[in-house]
Amino acid sequence: MKRNTWQREAVREALGTTDGFVSAQGLHAALRDGGSPIGLATVYRALSDLADGGEADSLQSMEGEALYRACSTDGHHHHLICRNCGLTVEIEADAVETWATQVASANGFSQPQHIVDVFGLCAACTRATTA
Amino acid sequence: MKRNTWQREAVREALGTTDGFVSAQGLHAALRDGGSPIGLATVYRALSDLADGGEADSLQSMEGEALYRACSTDGHHHHLICRNCGLTVEIEADAVETWATQVASANGFSQPQHIVDVFGLCAACTRATTA
DNA sequence: CCAGACTTTGACAATCATTATCAATTGTAC
């Protein structure tokens, strides 16, 4: 049985009000700063529950942290992430989906899963870096 | 100045004789089993040197480990990996390359990097699992 | 509203991969 606790709500809301991807640690820090006495372990649990339930997406940052995000699009999609400021754009990639499936089956693989993410510098950060 | 030590050679060779991706820990264990007194830290250092020098590819497994592999293809390419036995197929993906670049610039992003890997069950493991 | 059953919490310890430390060792150039 799943129960409704203010902690879970807090995590869900904190995720919702964040623009880009956040680490569990970062989200915990933010909640603490906001005055919430929530525990770190609880944030980890809530996040992986949300990810399991499809309410959040997760990915590994290039530094090896697990990052989470509440995504607006319901279905399967990928991300374009600014490696400087964290700005995230959701991208549809039907072409890539079918490509992945094809490549997999062409080589005899079943149950394909794929990791497809694009990192870069957003327009603003590109300007800032160049300047 | 770069020096040639038997340790570096050992790592290079161990990588070369491995089919799929290996974790640093796994490679170290293999070398030790083979009678080499090489140190764990050294394996890590050698691997990241090889990766830097373009002699090896690295990726993050779904379990959060860093995996390494000596790749035959010189240029940029991606991988199709069996999540059960580690069998790896190198795949060319021009379509994906251009797609990534396009998506990035369409959204104002510069310096695009992308992570594109496909995991699945290879033919053999599919049979084994179904049986 | 109340009790009891069952979850969830959270402080803390434990784990796991990886990185830093630093003295001892070993290539390399001359």
Added chain:
DNA sequence: GTACAATTGATAATGATTGTCAAAGTCTGG
């Protein structure tokens, strides 16, 4: 061979994540 600087490796340190378990919270049926 000698001297110098890079490399090694045992071990400690780090940092994210997960396990533990008693205490506290939540839901359900009376």
